[in-house]
Amino acid sequence: MDHAIQLRTAAPGDLDWIHELRHRVYAEELGQHQAHPSGRLSDGLDGDNVYLVAARGDTRIGFVSLTPPWVGRYSLDKYLTREELPVLSEESPFEIRVLTVEERWRSTAAAPLLMYAALRWVAARGGRRVVAMGRTELLDMYLAAGLRPVGRTVRSGAVSFEVLTGDVAELTRTVRDRHGRTLDRLREGLDWRLDADFAPRADGCEHGGAFFSAIGTDFRTLSRRHQVVAADVLDAWFPPSPEVRAALTEDPGWTARTSPPTGAEGLLAEIAGARGLPVESLAVGAGSSDLIFRAFGRWLTPESRVLLLDPTYGEYAHVTERVIGCRVDRLRLRREDGWVLDPARLASATEDGRYDLVVVVNPNNPTGRHAPADALRAVIEASPARTRWWIDEAYLGYVDPAESLAGFASVDPRVVVCTSLSKMYALSGMRAAYLVADPDTAGELRRWTPPWPVSLPAQLAAVTALRDPAYYAERWARTGELRRELAAALAELDGFASVDEGLANFLTVTLPPDGPSAARLVRECRRHDVYLRDLSPMSPAFEGRTFRVAVRDTAENARVVAACRSGLDALRAGASAAVPAPGRVAAGAAGGGVAR
Template sequence: MGRDLQVRAATPEDLQWIHELRHRVYAQELGQHAPNPGGRLRDGLDGDNVYLVAARGEARIGFVSLTAPWVGRYALDKYLTRDELPLLDEDDLFEVRILTVEPRWRATGAAPLLMYAALRWIAARGGRRVVAMGRTELLDMYLAAGLRPVGRTVHSGALTFEVLTGSVTELTKLARDRYATTLERLRSAVDWRLDVAFAPRPDGCEHGGASFTAIGTDFRTLQRRHEVVAADVLDAWFPPAPGVRAALAEDPAWAARTSPPTDAEGLLAEIATARALPVETLAVGAGSSDLIFRAFGQWLTPDSRVLLTDPGYGEYAHVTERVIGCRVDRFRLRREDGWRIDPARLSAAVASGRYDLVVVVNPNNPTGRHAPAAELRSLIADAPARTRWWIDEAYLGYVDPAESLVGLAATDPRAVVCTSLSKMYALSGMRAAYLVAEPATAAQLRRRTPPWPVSLPAQLAAVEALRDPAYYRDCWERTHVLRRQLAADLAGLDEALVVEEAVANFLTVTLPSDGPSAAQLVAECRRHDVYLRDLSPLSSEYRGLTVRIAVKDTAENARIVAACRTALDVLRPGADSLLAMPTGVPAAGAAR
């Protein structure tokens, strides 16, 4: 396989060849279906399936078929009921089918490449598990790929199939480990035409945005910051308060060379005053991620069971699943419900007492929806005593400080509130955050906190920010005005776009199902130095069609709208555009 090897989503011309190859293999060669005079074998899911094709030059090599959960049915439904195979009712399950390779290419790496492409496509659409039917005579090959039997066998024509399943993350890791040399060679050789990066990040999570890669992570081209619109992260569009800027400018050399107060005593005291909390209920960290890693690493083990809202801030899934290895369930939020938490449904999910931790981001990122404090208080009060609730209030200032649960967290050992000062106070670069818990829990966490958890510049900045609430209230109010205008301007680009703005400093735009994918829109906007966040990997509920856009100032919002307008023009069916995702572009993720 040379540099003319290509992996792509099937074209209409490819579909004709797929039907012919399926007939040659599954009717004439294997006897699963009766041959037909037309020499083509179609499928009842053809209109809903996604086909990925491998080709070399003009020669098509093979294909794989994918059925997404939003289709509402799978090929396996023809053989087994949902009672017989409950796996089919999982929210994030994708069916991988009919991986078929032309006879002359079967001794090559075509099949592993197609399976790897399928896993990457599925991961980019929020898929977490796959199900497949594997021919029993090839069972060893499927087992070697990491798939495992579920204990069900089906028969079709002359063939017998074993029903197999596997985790997308584990299968991808195994593929990259087992075929590392081949995949690395292909990475530079293949013309990767899919709208997902060839390789995921090593840790599987995208922390922060891709926009800093355009500015330059080596800091040699910082002037690029004036050219790049970083709407893929939720940093504030406004500067920090005047007192913050003055404190940092007064003696930066001293602030840089001087060790800060060991335990951030002054910052803790300022937080206690600003929030009317006992100082012994507080712990600080270098951003909310620091607190998440530290607290969860102390409280949870691989035997712990955790419930996360879905969609939700991706750092929680990363820490619980990939770092600690907890057993994680999802509480699915749905577009038809306005992405809101149904308190009765959540209460029922938690009532069993099987969860050690429930995580609620409020307002939620990325949906922007806010759950009333009264509802959450009732949920926590009614939940089993063994279940701890982690409430992330990073964006609560955009709603109402009175909606905070810090008062409850300061007295109830079942509740912990985490609040970042980064986004609300324009201090993302400083890295400062705090959590509130009853005194014994907070003290336990402080004992696991190393000295100097927050830098001196960050402590100076955070203290001054907390002393100027009027400045920030004005900024937050102006953010609402900017968001509403941005939403109206984006909605005016195309009546088929679904713009949802909710309550925080961001909004989402969902593309029509017959148009470009979110990844394609993101890639095209990057050509104009406008960076958006593709939400597809967060949840299959987004169906690969939704982007999140941070609210910026008036000028940058205008650039966002202009870039989206141009991108949509380029990506409309029939327009000439490069729809591939470059192999070096990082996969979209879930960070703030």
């Protein structure tokens, strides 16, 4: 790999070369800045920028500069106010700057490779939009790459620039379409040292569940399940109730070969009785994702406008933005507010009726915060009649089932409550869920539900679980105890900025700004067969340094703590020295930049 093209985050030793190359190109060649006697050109954002470097052996080829939104300022702020360029405030973009390649490498794939690396780094931090300054005379090149002008031109020295913006997913596809063969060819020998996957998932959605790759998705090595800690998904740490296990093992051959009730009639009746709901207000599915895809596919079109919380469960952004193509806005939850949803902000955002659908996950995943039912109901009641509300209560049992809005949903045509039976009842492998809506809405969805939507084992397990509330209430209470114990043990480790519990069966852990990224620690923990969830791709709000941990039993929680301790020690000891973590570099003096 000595002479393979290497992509890495810049180390302090790269900065002199970056400043020297910047001077040669932007001062001497383009005249954007005045020449400096030192032959170097630094940048006022050097202390906050992230630089990605391409190199072959000891030869540096080029670099690209990135300014994340959490820095709080952009190079564009020197030229335009936020009122003149609202995209900087409204969409929390990442700024891609000064993509610069040594002259002898400009006819190679170095520039597309650096742009692709920048987009993958941004996506790995939850970035959805980028901004850039492109030289006006090269506008056609930027348009071909998928960037679009925002209608603002700025001048820096002898150079004029167009302000450009683009969607990260669309830009990534464009780079892949135009340079896919080259990227695939380079990938074979590429020394990819970034803490972002080289390629996005085929379905474009970031899920948990990487633990199963360690067990074996071909199911030939299931014994590995005893060695792997699956804390990157929110499956229950406890087994289903003894009655459920007995029902599934009484005659497994019959259960496996027999068709279930066509419309899950028994399951619907059991849910109605257990929850005190009219059966005509219910629809069931093979997990909440089944219901999300089915319902949203019926209700929404590319012309629909949707409001999501940010951060929240990523399936909603995937379905609305990537699958259906809706216009999606986000109500940003803030770390400084403890990630709590402010009902007044939600009411203000929805009062004008611009949204066809508002999605609220309550308690929210991955923050674990819960909005009181009375406050949320008041916001919904005051909202316009045209706005539909989807309330996801998958983890409500860990808070208080009495906080459910299901009864409200059964009589108000604007409201739908979705509830998974998978997580709360230890049935994730079975896939069972239901939604509650007014009878007309629920009836429409039942008409668009294929026969046998839930398997016989899943129906049998779910019905039996609902008949054993005492067992599950005790397990939910014990989950809270385990969560608190795990949080306390993680908080004692040296290397975390915060450990936040929330109210559900998981907690979040944040690394300090000058520490390793969440992706690197998660990767280190996998060396110990402990799988955690890097939250960075979900939202820029996590700044690339927060991960989620599902609550497991006492023994597995201890393994999580031990793996985190070992991972932190390894990263501190320099195990990642060849892959420097994104971090701070010495501050410079001058600013400006182009994509070249």
